[in-house]
Amino acid sequence: MARKSAAPQRRTDQLSRDTIVAAAIDLLDASGEDGLTFRALSERLSTGAGAIYWHIANKNELLTAACDALIARTLTMSATAATPEDTIRALALNLFDAIDAHPWVGSALARALGQMPMVRILESLGRPIRDLGVPARDQWTTVGALLNYILGVGGRNAANGQLARTQGLDRSDFLETVSAAWSGLDPVAFPFARGLAAQVRTHDDREDFLAGIDLILRGIAAPRPRRRG
Amino acid sequence: MARKSAAPQRRTDQLSRDTIVAAAIDLLDASGEDGLTFRALSERLSTGAGAIYWHIANKNELLTAACDALIARTLTMSATAATPEDTIRALALNLFDAIDAHPWVGSALARALGQMPMVRILESLGRPIRDLGVPARDQWTTVGALLNYILGVGGRNAANGQLARTQGLDRSDFLETVSAAWSGLDPVAFPFARGLAAQVRTHDDREDFLAGIDLILRGIAAPRPRRRG
DNA sequence: AATAGTATGGAACGACGTTCCATTAGGAGC
DNA sequence: GCTCCTAATGGAACGTCGTTCCATACTATT
Known part of the structure; x- marks a missing residue:
């Protein structure tokens, strides 16, 4: 029938x-x-x-779930190191490597505001931050600063991956293009950017990322100026 | 006819x-x-x-152009302040306010990698960074750290605006939801995030942003440890 | 055997970015 | 004056996407 x-x-x-x-x-x-x-x-x-x-439910939820699965996998690899600083460094580098290998994680993270993947990262940063002796009232802004920095790098990495894929040019081609463009900038209006053109070509993203983490860690260790009121 | x-x-x-x-x-x-x-x-x-x-050429170029127009407008407002630190603070706050008022700028910035809007910000940060006495070889990573932090906050702000618009709930509703979710987290697995749940409800984005800038500024001022090699 | 709830696969809908094309205004050459 | 050529315009059409809808089929429970 x-x-x-x-x-x-x-x-x-x-x-x-x-x-x-x-x-x-x-x-x-x-x-x-x-x-x-x-x-x-x-x-x-x-x-x-x-x-x-x-x-x-929808594509966004799927993207967040995929991101969370990968972040969870990444964070469980991160054990505690000798010092809180080293723990944070190792954690941050693990995240960087994960985002570098999976650029879509960077943009997915940005969209997953208060949700699981962010909470996981927050939690992993929380313990070493406490161990650093950061007083309770400063922990929120401290972890926020670290998180925002990591998110910023992640977002840039995601854009990088997306650009490479859609334009079809690989990373060194892209950097060459940007470097050339910066070299051609007006020397009066953009002296600083012009001076950085060479480094665009030669820099190492991973090293720079770690240097930024170190910079923030130094800021955390530095004594805070007296508050008003 | x-x-x-x-x-x-x-x-x-x-x-x-x-x-x-x-x-x-x-x-x-x-x-x-x-x-x-x-x-x-x-x-x-x-x-x-x-x-x-x-x-x-395409939508992406249009978005970048719109972003650049707004960033250019924002940066010309920023005059130099009494100290390089204050100049950076004022500049960063101007950017924050612009992104807060126009959340789409945050995500547009992330996609405009080596292009004009980013160059403008870089350039504006460059002079006060030099005035701070940052040695030439450290200027790249220093300005990169500041930039990535600002981009991270911008991206979060963009996600915030997008979420508010699509979900139809305003900011305080959203924070209330997140705060409640964090309060309900497993106290063993997520003690730190749970402890931050209250601050989710009460914090001030603008103040926190500035606190992060101050943290990075303190890191810039702190003496760098001796290099290996 | 009948029924209700769970789960599946694919067709259909509306909106999007982009491309294509017929058409037009304005100026250069004669 | 007229003709051509090019810059510019407006809208139809194409292919793809996220999402919704629905007819269908399994699996328990009665």
Whole structure:
């Protein structure tokens, strides 16, 4: 007896949130931010968009979940080091490497404001910050400063990855272009940027990131000026 | 004599890049990042998408141009203050206020890597950093740290604005939700975040931002440890 | 066997960025 | 004056996206 349409073949294994998140991470790693679409996801999981939406509210939630899975994996690697400073340094470097390897994490983090992935990072930074002797009333701003710095670097890294993918030029080509552009800036209006053009070509992102962390750590250690009132 | 189709009525005034950028800024301010579409832009300028594309390469370039116009306007307001520290503080606060008033600038900045708006900020930070006595070899990382911190805050602000617009809840509602969520976290796994839940509700973004700038300034002023090698 | 709730796969909708194209105004050369 | 050429315009059309909808099929529970 003929049905109205051919019956769609059903899967035997159940689809699950974790399966979907794992597939999303694969897609993001393979094709960048733009690679995560419900069509590509459907094909990869041999299903339809509707089935995915049964487990996931929307794309943003999926992106945050993928980001959280990766951040959680990254943070569990970070053990405590000899000093609180070294713990923070190691933690920050682990995050940098993770974001560098998966640039989409940078932009996903920025959109996951008070949610799990950020909370995890906050928590991991919290203990060493307390161990540094930062008084309770300063802990909020201190961890915030570190977090914002890391987010800033992460966001830049995400933009870098996105640019490289869409423009099709690799990192050194891009840096060469920027360096040349800065060299050609008006020397009266932009003397400082002109002077930095050479470093655009030769700098090392990872070293610079760590130098920034060290700078902030020095700021944390420095005595605070007396408050007003 | 009848033509194939009604002749489209032509404008007498010329469309220009500046006109388009100005209209884009209006749309972004009025309706957020998602408010800038070529359809809305076409309607506002009483033209078609094709005419806009004659002056602008693509949406990303338009967004960067809008961002640059606003950043340029913001930075020209910033005069030099009594001390280099105060100059940096004033500059950073001007940027914060601009991003706070126009949240889309935060995410536009992140995507405009080596381009004009970033160069402008870099340049404005460069002079006071030199005046602080930062040696030439450290200026790159120093200005980078400040820039990344500002970008991080900007990105968070952008996400905030986007969230508020799409979810339809205002800032205090959102903070209340986050604070409640953090209070409900597992006290064993997340003691630090739990302890910060109250501050989520009561903190002041602008003050915290300035506290972060001060922290970094203290780090800049602190003596650097001797290098290896 | 009947039913209710859970889960699936794919079609359809509306909106977006971008491309294409027919058309027009304005000036240069004659 | 007229013709050409180019800069510019306005809107239709294309392909893709996130999301919604719905007919269908499994799986317990009665």
